[in-house]
Amino acid sequence: MTQLLEIRTKLIEIYQKTETYVVIAFKLLFYFLAFNALRKTIHYNARLSGFAVVLCLTVISAFLPPSITVAVMVFYIALQLYSASPLIAATVLVIALILFCFFLRFASSYGNAVIAMPLLMGMKIPYVLPICLGLFSTPITVIPVCVGVFAYYFLKGITANMITVEQVAAADNPFGFYISVLDSVVKNEAMLASMIVFSLVIVAVYIVRNIKMDYSFEISVAVGAGTSMIGFIIMMLRYDIGVGVFSVCLFSVISGLIAVAVNFIYRPLFYAGTEQVQFEDDYYYYYVKAVPKIKVAGSKINVRHVVTRRTSTMDEDFGDELDDVDSGLAFNSDNALSGAKGRVLAGEPDEDEDWDELSDMEYKAYRSTRASDRTNGLKTAKKPSSAVKESDGPVSARRSERRIVKGNTGSARQTAAERNGAAVRKNSAAGSDARGTQAAEAGRRPLGGAKHGSAADVRGASDKRNASKKHASSDRYSGGYARRSESSEDDF
Amino acid sequence: MVNTQKTRLMTKCAIYEKHAGKEDIYMSKYFKADYVRWNIVKTIIYVTIGYLALWGMYFLYNLNEYIEQAFMIDYKSYGMKMLGFYIALLAIYIGICWISYSAKYRRSRARLAKYYKVLGKINKLNEKDERLKDLEDY
Known part of the structure; x- marks a missing residue:
């Protein structure tokens, strides 16, 4: 389960x-799938059936609102049919107008459902859409689903009655096709039955998922799959819908599983941690049931090498890297230069970014001097130099506290380093001149304590919010990481 | 320096304005009764167009029958029947619209109240920032 949650987090x-x-x-x-299916179903106009036209329409539709895309599809169908029978083309436009006036204008934002329904019915797997719509939407989606079913049977009726353009042109009575196409819809009981079953599925899933009980979402999916299964089996006994019992059962179950997977990605709930509380105010008595969402951060480990002041040689640094590799830690390729960088930065402190190197007292003193100078019209006091910092006791202590390993923790707030056996670089000399370095496995060592100097800081993703403002300046210097010892204290 | 709290609130507002806010702000220009009435008028127009289109299709579908029985049809009763259907359909749609648009307006007002509350908070934060800025300048 944890792995699934981690995969979900990564996907998100x-x-x-x-x-x-x-x-x-x-x-x-x-x-593309929708237009391609249309092209294959209705291909009365050779130019419009070209792949390039379909591709152009696909690209245009991708940047249009769904309701406009539905209109584009209607016009595409009408233009295709115009080559065969202008009357049928006009019929398509009038039917689209009627559907819009009576139904679709109340659910114009569900244009994609209107397109998806005939597409899925063509693939013989329409069951998943009503379940998902019942799960994530409202019963108003009955309208687009029914319109989609109508569109599927209407197109099917057209292709069944108007086989070729020549056949249509050769016919004496153009109304014959009009009547037979409308008959295929008006007298189609299977279509009505499908609409009823899908509507029942949406309403059933919606009702069950709103019942106040544990696992209501999962149960609603099962109810939806069961409803569609029973409904279509009953339909099969009466009408020829072109699918077998086995395929209905199989695809209903698959649709249910897909809906469960989608629900898992959308809202994983932790029912074991359900809280039921009661309280009151002046107007109401509240019965509250709160189900926590499961949130697991992905196991992402980043090790950031932080500037340290060292006198070690390049060889020693390479030795440290080898230790890191042995302990399974990913490391930065320019790690070997960190010592050199450290010296450079420490020797030439940046005007804005070196305040973390100062103790609080120093910083306050500098601020107050600067403020008083300002009021007296004097030149701003000079910032304390790094030489002062080095010899200062509190600075050393503060530096030694910084133990930096960045990681992303799991649900149990276990550090990435502890879980993965990542190594933490530590400075053996605590605020003194000795600056030898060595790598150690963080999982086997205590992470707090001011004894060790540091090169890395361990931090979970959840610790971000706990990083105090006080250390904002030091965060800047150390690449934006808070000290683990403090942030973990803020966790509940 | 970026004020994170203000940024968060402004993001919330921007997301709301992008989605439901657009319609809610538009709806706030109307009183409830006006909004419902205006939508009922629109519904009447749409239903009329749809009904005429439907009747046209039905007429074409039964054209042969009408031609054959052109002199036997009681046009008055036929017209009354069509009108009766139209009025019944209109009554159903008006009822549905009245209920749904009233509920929609109510929900919109509730959302808008929250939105204004957040705007007030942002305003307060702005004032606070300005005061601090003045203090620093001083």
């Missing part, structure tokens, strides 16, 4: 990073 992270492109890619794929 990936989606969040690439949301714009993923959404467009899905839209392109979806509309």
